[in-house]
Each structure stands twice: as structure tokens, then as C-alpha cells.
Amino acid sequence: MCNIYAGYSYLSGIYTTKQIADKLNKVGFSTHRGKPVSGQFVSRFLKHPFYKGIIVSRTRDRTYKGVHKEMFSEEEWLKIRNISEENSFTAKPKMRNNPDFPLRHFTICSKCGSHITGNWSKGRSKKYSYYRCPNHAPSIPVEIFESEFIELLESVKPARETVERFTELLKAKYESVYKQLSSNTKTLENELNELVDKRKVLVQKSLDGVYDDDLFKEYDERLKDEIMVKKLQVSESTMEKIDIDTICEFASHFISNLSQTWRKADLEAKQQLQQVLFPEGVEYCFPKFRTAKLSCLFNALGDFDVSEEHMGWTMGLEPTTSCATDRCSNQLS
Numbered sequence: 155m156c157n158i159y160a161g162y163s164y165l166s167g168i169y170t171t172k173q174i175a176d177k178l179n180k181v182g183f184s185t186h187r188g189k190p191v192s193g194q195f196v197s198r199f200l201k202h203p204f205y206k207g208i209i210v211s212r213t214r215d216r217t218y219k220g221v222h223k224e225m226f227s228e229e230e231w232l233k234i235r236n237i238s239e240e241n242s243f244t245a246k247p248k249m250r251n252n253p254d255f256p257l258r259h260f261t262i263c264s265k266c267g268s269h270i271t272g273n274w275s276k277g278r279s280k281k282y283s284y285y286r287c288p289n290h291a292p293s294i295p296v297e298i299f300e301s302e303f304i305e306l307l308e309s310v311k312p313a314r315e316t317v318e319r320f321t322e323l324l325k326a327k328y329e330s331v332y333k334q335l336s337s338n339t340k341t342l343e344n345e346l347n348e349l350v351d352k353r354k355v356l357v358q359k360s361l362d363g364v365y366d367d368d369l370f371k372e373y374d375e376r377l378k379d380e381i382m383v384k385k386l387q388v389s390e391s392t393m394e395k396i397d398i399d400t401i402c403e404f405a406s407h408f409i410s411n412l413s414q415t416w417r418k419a420d421l422e423a424k425q426q427l428q429q430v431l432f433p434e435g436v437e438y439c440f441p442k443f444r445t446a447k448l449s450c451l452f453n454a455l456g457d458f459d460v461s462e463e464h465m466g467w468t469m470g471l472e473p474t475t476s477c478a479t480d481r482c483s484n485q486l487s
Contacts, residue, residue, distance in 0.1 A: 171196040173422075204386065206231040209379060225390075253421040254283055255296070257303060257436075260428050263287035264439035272296070285438075292440065303436070306443045307413040310431065310452060317409050321402040328398045339391045346384040353377045 172193035179190045203210060207224030208217050226234070252258070255272025263270055266289045274281045275293070284293035312320075356377060360370040408415060416427050428436075436446040447453075 171200075200234050203231075209383060255285065256421055256424040256428070257285065257300065260425070260432075260435050261285070261438050261443075262435050263290060264437040264444055265290055270438055287438075290440075294440070299438075302442055304413045304417060306436065306446070307416060307431070309445075310448060311412050312409060312452070314410060317406050320409075321406050324405070325398050325402055332395065335391055339388060342384060342388045342391055346381065346388055349377060349381045349384055353381065 170193065175191045175193045175196045178196070183191060185191060185195065199205070203217065205225040206228055207219060209219075210217050252272065254274070257270065258272040259269045261270035262268070266287065268287055268289050270285050270287055272283065272285050274283050276282075283296040285296060285299040286293040353374065356365070356370065356373055359365055360367075360374075365373065412427070412431070416424055419427065431449060431452055432446045433449050434447050437444040
């Protein structure tokens with residue numbers, strides 16, 4: 155689960171591996187040796203081919219298509235590599251790293267498609283801050299520009315009844331998912347034990363002279379690869395029980411107070427909230443923001459009554475029949 159979080163955080167282009175490592179450490183994630191993770195550790199596992207469904211056999215110097223479900227598509231995995239090697243045009247953290255202008259580079263001019271930037275202008279007695287399009291006038295004072303963005307946040311806030319219904323369904327879905335994952339983990343552990351036992355039998359037969367050395371090595375390498383894959387599957391399927399009531403309470407408060415949350419947040423938190431709400435950014439057409447394309451979750455909360463059918467793609471676990479929901483699922487996957 156943490157690997158998925160790290161991967162998609164890095165794909166957004168907003169966070170460095172060091173920032174992702176810090177966040178993982180804050181929630182208690184550690185290496186298999188119990189040590190805090192580092193930016194180098196995050197970078198290493200994000201670029202590991204296992205997460206795009208490939209198994210590497212060092213002994214045979216070959217790669218195999220794994221039986222496990224890949225975490226990232228080939229395209230996403232290559233994008234991660236490009237970002238890490240600075241070959242991508244995805245926004246880097248340094249481009250947005252100014253707390254005076256949290257909306258710059260995130261906002262797009264509707265007339266020319268350029269990113270809105272921000273700057274300070276020196277007056278007679280003091281400096282003034284503005285957002286502006288590099289190709290179009292006028293420059294908008296920061297206070298006015300950001301108050302208009304806050305109005306946009308208020309306009310996308312879902313109704314209280316919808317939020318309450320959503321959190322109720324989220325609790326029910328979580329309990330169902332946790333139960334299913336626990337069952338899956340137990341099944342995978344049993345399969346792992348069977349593979350370990352098979353390898354023990356293989357070793358004994360080799361000692362008894364049933365297999366010659368070449369045949370034993372071939373079977374043994376195959377079993378070791380299967381055991382490695384199964385161990386990783388067990389690790390990825392393990393889900394620590396969380397306090398879902400507290401999380402839902404926080405989520406309800408967060409969703410119901412978007413504008414206040416954004417206004418009081420630091421730069422990093424503001425960028426996170428902006429990315430969660432508007433994954434493709436927002437457009438500004440003087441003198442106001444245009445209605446932006448919301449993330450799937452907030453679009454669902456605003457457009458219809460949340461039902462059990464829509465909780466599948468919200469949790470990323472079940473297919474749905476709605477065409478609109480299918481499009482959202484594709485964006486999330």
C-alpha cells in the first residue's frame with residue numbers, strides 16, 4: 155500500500171523522493187530491517203522492474219513475466235524513470251516552491267494555455283504581489299486571485315448529507331476489503347508454505363540421487379523464483395488494521411471545509427489539496443476561474459448520491475457499470 159502511495163505521489167511531479175520518504179516515515183513505514191526509509195530507498199524500489207510485473211533472475215541473467223499483478227503500467231514505470239533522470243516535462247517541486255504564490259504553474263490561462271506565474275512588483279513605498287499570465291494582461295493582486303480560488307473551492311464542496319453517506323459507505327467498504335485481504339493473505343501464506351515444502355522435498359530427492367545436479371539446479375531455480383514472487387505477494391497483500399472511524403471523521407471535516415483547510419495550510423499541503431481536487435490543474439479566464447475538471451472522487455460526490463456501486467472504483471477494488479465511472483477508473487489506474 156505504501157509503495158502505491160509513493161509511486162503515484164512521485165508520478166504527480168510535485169514531490170521529491172526525500173519528501174515521500176519523510177511522509178512514509180511519519181506514518182510508521184520502515185524497511186524490512188526496521189529502519190526508517192530514505193530518499194534513496196524510495197528511488198530504488200520505485201525503479202525496480204518487479205512493480206511493472208517483471209521478475210529478474212540474477213542466476214540465469216533473464217527476466218520473466220511475473221504471475222503477480224503489476225503496480226504500475228509500462229508507461230507509468232517509464233515516466234517514473236524519466237522523472238528521476240530529469241528527462242520529463244512534469245512539473246518539478248522547485249517550480250512551485252514559493253509559499254507566496256501557491257497557485258502559480260498550477261493555474262492555466264484559458265486564452266493561451268500558458269501557466270499563470272506570480273511575481274512581486276515594487277511600488278513607491280512597498281512591494282505588491284501579483285498573479286499574471288506571461289502573455290496577457292492584467293496582473294491580478296494575490297488577495298483577489300486567491301479569494302476567487304477559494305470561491306471555486308466553495309462551489310465544488312459536496313452537500314453535508316452526501317458526505318455523511320459517503321463516510322458510512324467508506325467504513326462498510328473498508329471492513330469488507332480488510333476481511334477479504336486478510337483472507338487473501340492467509341491463502342498466499344499457505345501457497346508460500348507449500349512452495350517451501352516442495353523445495354525441501356526437491357533438495358531431499360537430490361541428496362537421494364533422484365535428480366542429477368543440472369536437473370536439480372533447473373528445478374531449484376524455478377522454485378526459488380516462485381518463492382520470491384510469493385513472498386512479495388504476501389508482503390503487498392498485508393494490510394494493517396487502521397482506525398477507520400477516526401479517518402472518516404477527519405475525511406468528513408476535510409471535505410466539508412475545503413476552503414478553510416486550503417487557506418490555513420502551508421505550501422506543501424496547499425499543493426496536495428490542489429492536486430487531489432483538480433488533477434489537471436485549473437483554468438483562469440479573467441475575471442474568474444472556470445469550472446475545473448474535478449478528480450473522480452469529488453466529481454462523484456458532487457454529481458450524484460453516493461451508492462454502493464460507486465464505492466468500488468473509489469476504493470479501487472471493483473468494476474462498475476457506469477460509463478462515467480469507468481472513465482474515472484481509467485484515470486486512477
